[in-house]
Structure formats: structure tokens, C-alpha cells
Amino acid sequence: MRIIVPQGTVDFDSLGALVGGFVLENDTLPVMPEAFTRECKALVAVYWHKLPLSPRERWWDDDKQRWRVLLWQRMTPGVDFLQSLQMTKWLQAENRPLDGLFASLLLLGIFASTNHLDSFSMVDEVHGAVDFLVKKGADEGFVQHWLQAQGEQARPLPRFVSGSLSDEDASLAQIPRWQSLLMEAVCQAARDGGAAVYLAGGMVRDLFLSRPSHDLDFIIDGEAIPVAKQLQHTFGGRCVFHRPFGTARWEIHEALPHLLAAFPQFADIDQNDLPESVDMISARTEWYPKVGRLPQVRLDGIELDMQRRDFSINTLALRVDVHPCQWMDVCGGRQDLAAGIIRALHPRSFVDDPTRLFRAVRYEQRLGFSIEVETLRWMANGKVMLPMVSGDRIRHELNLLMAEGQPAAAFRRLDSLGLLAAVVPGWGWQERRAVLFAALLQNPLPAGWQIPDINHLSGREFGAYALLLVDYPSSIIWAVSERLLFSAEQQRQLWLLLDVLAKQENLRWLSASKFTAALEGLHESMLYVLHHLWQDDAELSEKLAAFRKIWRWQALHIDGHQLRQRGVAAGPLYGELFKAVRAAWIDGEITSEQEEAGFVDAWLQQRGYGDG
Helix, strand or coil: CEEEECCEEEEHHHHHHHHHHHHHCCCCCCCCCHHHHHHHHHHHHHCHHHCCCCCCCCHHHCHHHHHHHHHHHHHCCCCCHHHHHHHHHHHHHHCCCCCHHHHHHHHHHHHCCCCCCHHHHHHHHHCCHHHHHHHCCCCHHHHHHHHHHCCCCCCCCCCCEEEEECCCCHHHHCCCHHHHHHHHHHHHHHHHHCCEEEEECHHHHHHHCCCCCCCCEEEEECCHHHHHHHHHHHHCCEEEEEHHHCEEEEECCCCHHHHHHHCHHHCCCCHHHCCCEEEEEECEEEECCCCCCCCEEEECCHHHHHHCCCEHHHCEEEECCCCCEEEEECCCHHHHHHHCEECECCCCHHHHCCCHHHHHHHHHHHHCCEECHHHHHHHHHHHHHHHHCCHHHHHHHHHHHHCCCCHHHHHHHHHHCCHHHHHCCCCCCCHHHHHHHHHHHHCCCCCCCCCCCECCECHHHHHHHHHHHCCCCHHHHHHHHHHCCCCHHHHHHHHHHHHHHHCHHHHCCCCHHHHHHHHCCCCHHHHHHHHHHCCCCHHHHHHHHHHHHCHHHCCCCCCHHHHHHCCCCCCHHHHHHHHHHHHHHHCCCCCCHHHHHHHHHHHHHHCCCCCC
16 A cells, blocks of 8 residues: 655555654654545554554554554544553553654644643643653654644643632532532541542532532542442442442432431431432543443543543532542633633544534533634534434433523524534524524413423423424424434324414314314423414414313213113214214303203204104
């Protein structure tokens, strides 16, 4: 296999020398031609299956295999941050010989995964890996040049930072007392096992933003399952473990009396504020064997646990089992909070987990932040992976966006980024439905309205999906229904609604009984959609209100037992009669039980049943 490059033609075996020439013979790294970069990436793909799967393989004894790995990391930075870091740690522990070129490429594998040097600072501070690579001749300038040559934006170099929070700190004062109670219990159990306890993610982010937070996820720097067992042993309750991920859930209802007895300072808390359970997660690293699938995990330290997360603002951690509490920022999260930006940690973030595309929009809209420019570029590349994600996971993310404070703005943003069309080509946001969309999800329900769930989906949310689909052709509606895995009943409801809307102009001229027949079978969520669509149409609104309050509840006095006493054999005739009697009641032709009896007599006589 041969590749055409500006310096001439080289084969794969000498490609390593070419890469080395770029690094060792130039003070600055030139921008490689796009065609060359594309060819190299294609070449890497050919040899991908030959790449080492474990840093413990003796691949460095095979010079050709070594250059394959080097080229892979050189031409596709960001592919495997963890492998670069783990390889460095192992080489350091084994005291393996390492030349400056390979040290530089390992350094690049670590840096380029995050598009900035936050992870460099984290590793330097925690593992000493960067110090090791620099001592072996790694060129930090090379890394900077490479990132710039690949079009990465130059950034400041925020260091790994940490600090403490005193009891008087305003951030800690925001923590509700019920959360403090659970923190005390978990910390006590963790100390017995020598583990450290951290709060991380959304709760710490919201503390620094002075926002209320209901999240309370504990990160155990150690193992979470033994901590949960100790809680169960000390206070009671029930534990549920998920060993492959090292997570534990402590259900606290039965433990509550013992918990309050152990911490009497919290005896006055409102027990209704307490959650049903507490989640504990072992600090871990993770990798994604397949796009859009759940990750594989391995226990590791808190710093790498923060590094696996979605956005820098969610990588803040607060250690709560020491006094004063210690916070750490391994990825520049506080800097990004101050700047009001949503920044992903590495170029493959949205490839590893495409649902992060929706989360980026959710955090942007909730916090009033802006998605950082480079992250937007990564999102544009990552959205092609959405077809790999299950419909359940996509629908879950869309449901969460509907629950935000500004759902219309959130879906408008999804559309502007092409994410709705990435879910189903041709689907998008309908701006003319924006006001109704928000009202349907957020306005207080009018008197007399109750909207039950429909197949485990909130009635309001399902109504919102219906509103987003009514303006589309049937092909798009069907495609969205299938992609989001709507149940058979949910799809039936959508088609019933569309049928009603297709006959909308005729409905105003129909009798009350025929109007009732047209709407019967619609779930309350679909009626609520009609309530919003028809709110400016007095005639249809009045009919809809009458249908909901009166017509659909119309009962009959006649029943099958009475018909059998009259000598009418059971059969389809019963249904026809009941339908006719009910229609007469709804249309006002019958107003009393006596009039109903007369109507039944006349109806039966017309069909040859004499005087009944």
C-alpha cells in the first residue's frame, strides 16, 4: 500500500519515519494536506484490527506494529484518551525505555482527547504521567503545534485546581437539611471502610451557581457496594447492587427511624422531603465498545471519574467526608461556569454517547449558557451517530427537554442544530405551534381536566409529541412513531387525532351524537390537544366541552336483560338499539326514562317485534 505525500511516495513501513521527520526536523509542525490526512486515516482503518487491545501486549518489540499504533494516535487524536494514559502509567511502572517521539505521541493521545490541556493538568497533578513523558523527551510544543495545525482553538492552560469550603460558606448553606442528614450517614459508613465520599456532577455545579438542586449522587473513591452494605448493617433498609457498574442503591424507608436516632440534630426535618433511596457510585473509568451502547467500566480514582463525564461544568467534585469540605476541578469547570459555556471534554464525546447532543441543549437552555464553538463542531460531527441510539433513549432525552422551563426554546434549538432531522429526516420544529406547545406542557390544567399517562408516557408529553406531528404528512408521522418506539395504542391515538383534524370543518355541522361518535375513543391527552388547537374556535370549543362534560357520559336505562324479557334474542340488534337510543339522548330527542321506553318500543316495532 502506498501513499502520495508532498515529499514523495512512501510505503507503510517507512511512514513512521515520515511522521518522525515532521516532529524531529521542524521547529513548528506544518499543516498536512487534507488528502494526506484522509489517506492516513483510511490506512489506519485497514490495520485497526491489528492494533493492540491491551497495553500489556509486547507490541513495541514489533517495529511495524509500533508504527501502526503511533500513526493511529498521530492521525486520529482523541480516539483513545484512556489507552494513552494507561499505556503511560504502565510504561512508567515497568520502567520501559521510551524515546522522545513516542513520548510526544502518547502526550498527544492524552491532550487531543480533550482539545485543551485540562486533562494534562489533571494527570500531572494526580498520576505524574506527564512528568514522566516530559522526562522521556516529550515535546509540549509539538502538542500545541499539532492541535493548532488541526484547527483547534488556542486556549488558556487552566491548572488542576482545588480548594476548601468552610461551614460558613454560602454554597454549603444552600444544602437542604435532608441532604445533610444523608451525607452524614454515607460519610460515617465510608470512613469505616477507608473510602472517600464525594458529591459530583449536577449538585456541585448548582451549588457553585447558587441554584437549588435535588440531585444527590454520591461518588465513592473506593468501592460503593461495601459502603452500602455498611449502611444497611448500621441503619437497616434494603440495598440493590449493580455489580458490573459498581453501583449501589440504599432504600431508606425502613432505615429512617434508626437514621434519625443516630443523628438527632436532624429529628425536625420534614420526612416527606427525603427520597425513597440513595444512589452510590464507585469512582470509575469507562469506554464505549460500540457507538450508542452502554459503556464498559473499571474502578479507578475520582479524577478519572470526572474525566469520563459529559461536560466540563459537570466535572466538579466536592469531598464531604473531611472538614472542611474539599472541592476539585479537573477540567476547568469553574472557569466555564464563570464564562457561561457548555464545553464537551473531547472530540469523541458525542460519538461515544450521542445522547449528549440533547443534554448539551438541555443544560444550555436551563442555565442560560452558550454551547462553545468547538463543541458545536463536535456535535455536528456526532449527530450522524444518532441512528445507532435506541428509540427509548432518544425519547427519554426529548421527554427531559419537555420538562425544562422553556421547552419551546429547547426544541427550537434542537431544530437549529439539525438534531430533530437527525432523529427522523424531514422532522423539525414548527414555530407556529410554539405557544401551544409550551401551554400544553406547562399551563395549569383547566378545571375538570385530568390527563392520565398513556403506556408509561406522561399524557401531557404525548400530547406535545402529537402537536409536533399534526402538520406533517403521514410518512413522517409514521417514521417518528416507529423511531421513538411509540406503543400500538399510542400510534392508534395519533391516527385517531389526525382523522378528527382531517374532518375538522365538517365537525362543526354534525349533530351532537355524530360529533360524539367522531371523538369517542380519543385519549384525554388527545382531547387536550384539541382543546388547545380549537381554543380560538368558539363553536368547536363549545362542542368539545359538551362532549367531555355531558355527551360521552350519556347512560341508558334499557339493557340486555329487559330486551330478553321482551323476547328479543341476543345478537347484533342489541348494539344497534343501544347506539340509536344513546344518540337520541345526546341529540335531545329523549329527555326522560318514559321517552326512552317509547323510543325503544317504536324502534322494535319497526323491526317486526310487534308491541314488544
